Amino acid sequence: MKRILSCMQPTSHLHLGNYLGALKNFVALQDEGAECLYGVVDLHAITVPYQRDGLANATREIAAAYIAAGIDPKKSILFAQSAIPAHSQLMWLLATMSQMGKLERMTQFKDKAGKNKERAGLGLFAYPVLMAADILIYKATHVPVGEDQKQHLELARELASTFNTRYETDFFPQPEPYISGPATRVMSLRDGTQKMSKSAESDLSRINFTDDADTIAKKIKKAKSDPDVLPETLDGLEDRAEAKNLVNLYAALAGITNEDVLKEFAGKGFGDFKPALVDVAVAHLAPITARMNELMADPAEIDAILQAGNEKARAMAGDVLSEVSEIMGFWKGS
Ligand code: TYM
Numbered sequence: 001m002k003r004i005l006s007c008m009q010p011t012s013h014l015h016l017g018n019y020l021g022a023l024k025n026f027v028a029l030q031d032e033g034a035e036c037l038y039g040v041v042d043l044h045a046i047t048v049p050y051q052r053d054g055l056a057n058a059t060r061e062i063a064a065a066y067i068a069a070g071i072d073p074k075k076s077i078l079f080a081q082s083a084i085p086a087h088s089q090l091m092w093l094l095a096t097m098s099q100m101g102k103l104e105r106m107t108q109f110k111d112k113a114g115k116n117k118e119r120a121g122l123g124l125f126a127y128p129v130l131m132a133a134d135i136l137i138y139k140a141t142h143v144p145v146g147e148d149q150k151q152h153l154e155l156a157r158e159l160a161s162t163f164n165t166r167y168e169t170d171f172f173p174q175p176e177p178y179i180s181g182p183a184t185r186v187m188s189l190r191d192g193t194q195k196m197s198k199s200a201e202s203d204l205s206r207i208n209f210t211d212d213a214d215t216i217a218k219k220i221k222k223a224k225s226d227p228d229v230l231p232e233t234l235d236g237l238e239d240r241a242e243a244k245n246l247v248n249l250y251a252a253l254a255g256i257t258n259e260d261v262l263k264e265f266a267g268k269g270f271g272d273f274k275p276a277l278v279d280v281a282v283a284h285l286a287p288i289t290a291r292m293n294e295l296m297a298d299p300a301e302i303d304a305i306l307q308a309g310n311e312k313a314r315a316m317a318g319d320v321l322s323e324v325s326e327i328m329g330f331w332k333g334s
Contacts (some may be wrong), residue, residue, distance in 0.1 A: 004029045004178075005140035007039035007081065007131075010058035011050065014065050015206040016281075017186035017196035019288075020252040021146030025180055027070035029144060036076040037138055037313060038066055040306075043081050043088065043130060047123040048112065060302045061292075065209055068291035073305045079313040080306050081134065086317035091126070091133035093324060097162045098129050098155075107151055132156035135175045136163075137317045144178040147185040148195060153177040167327050183252035189223035192241025213286060217278045225270040232266040234258055246270075246277060253280045 006026055008018060030036045040062040042055060059080055066078055081087050103109065104117075106128055113120035128151075135143055135156045143153055153175065160172035188194040188205040196206045204219055211219070224242045231237060237244040237258075247265075250273075251258045265273050295302055325332065 002034045002142055003138060003140050004034045004036040004142050004144065005039070005135055005138050005175075006144045007041040007044075007134055008062050008065075009041050009045045010055065010062045011045045011048070012058070012198045014062070014209040015186075015196055015198060016208075016249070016285075017146060017183075017206070019069065019209065019285075020181065020183035020186055020249070021148075022144055023065065023069050024252070025144040025178060026066070026076075029142070029178070030071060030076050034142070036071075037079065037140070037316075038071060038076055039079050039081050039134060039313075041081045041131075041134065044127060047121060047127050057299075060299055060306075061296060063302050063306055064292045064295040065288075067295060067302075067305070068288045073309065077312050078305055078309040080310060083306075083310040084137075084314050084317050086137050086314070086321040087130065087133050089321055090137045090317075090324065091130045093328065094133055094136070094159050094163070095126060095129050097159060097166065098126075100125075102155065102158075103128060106155070108148070128152045128155045129159070132159045136160055136172050137320050138313075139171075139173055139320060140175050141173050142176050142178045144180070147179055150177055150179065169327055171323065171327060181252055182248045182258050186249065186252075187241065187245040189219055189245075191224065192243075192245050207281065207285075209285070209289060209292060211285075212289070213282045216281050216285065220274055220278045220281065223274070225274070227269070229267050229269045230262060230265045230273060232262060234262065236262075243270075246273065250277050250280060253277075253284045 006022060008014070008022070026036070026038055040059045042059050045055065045058070063078055067073065071078065103125055109120070109125060109127065112124055131152050132155055136159070145153065157174050160174055163172055164170055186196045188196050188200060189207070190202055190205040194200070200206060204222055207216055207219055223246065225246060226240055226243055228240070228243070230243065230247070237247060247258055247261050251261045265276070
């Protein structure tokens with residue numbers, strides 16, 4: 001049976017990359033009727049400096065974004081990672097099967113640790129092992145993510161295999177990455193060679209979930225583009241990183257293919273294309289932002305949804321952890 005799991009970190013506000021690369025697919029998979037679990041990974045969020053006073057609310061905010069984007073808590077389980085101890089417990093067990101060399105080669109670790117690798121925290125280093133535990137603790141089969149998580153997913157697959165081989169079992173399924181749609185890697189609006197990210201210095205580089213219509217319009221109008229018109233075929237977008245990114249954004253927001261976008265806009269310049277992109281972005285995001293603000297005004301409702309989800313997730317994760325303990329030979333009394 002298909003079991004979907006994915007998570008997002010409560011580190012500052014969500015942006016369009018998170019939405020188009022991941023969250024939109026979370027909703028689509030739920031609506032296809034799959035069994036879905038979506039988590040807010042607060043234990044991952046503390047691997048970099050964070051605001052203690054803002055963590056709980058940032059966790060609520062991700063849950064609110066899930067719901068506002070179309071996740072239905074009656075169909076999908078929403079949970080907060082730190083409320084389910086089995087994630088960290090399985091992480092320790094998997095850590096004993098993880099090679100440091102592999103963790104050191106993780107792109108995200110290299111980016112975040114920077115030049116000062118020796119002083120990077122153990123949490124940042126072991127981040128992908130906790131992510132593998134998030135996935136395997138529910139025996140998830142499919143994991144919808146953006147392209148930047150592919151390497152982490154590969155590690156989760158390897159750890160599932162290592163466990164199965166070492167303990168001569170087929171206990172863990174191989175989790176499949178689900179990386180789908182025209183916007184699996186949304187780029188910065190200021191530089192088409194850089195990923196849109198929460199940590200980029202310039203706020204003009206990203207569209208946040210909390211941006212209002214005027215801000216979205218301003219950011220798209222200021223987005224880097226080029227003086228050429230849009231081509232008739234996708235080949236014409238090669239070597240035009242910014243143009244390609246804006247076309248991808250339009251396609252993903254409008255729910256059409258890149259080819260369809262070019263059919264409509266071939267021969268037109270960015271003076272015509274950008275206002276159309278503003279319209280589609282605002283039409284798509286405004287209702288989500290409005291719903292999110294409504295939910296954030298009533299934290300009790302989100303808290304109740306998370307608490308109910310945590311209970312279900314805790315039961316599922318607890319069962320898997322018991323089986324893992326048994327397979328690994330831990331004492332359990334008589
Ligand atoms: P996080 O919180 O950084 O990002 C959440 C999701 O958004 C995707 N994403 C993007 N997609 C397209 N273009 C972009 N510019 C872009 N930026 C971010 C990410 O790929 C991700 O799917 N390690 C994960 C969180 C995590 C997780 C898990 C995910 C922890 N445990 C278990 C899946 C399963 C992360 O940092 O996501």
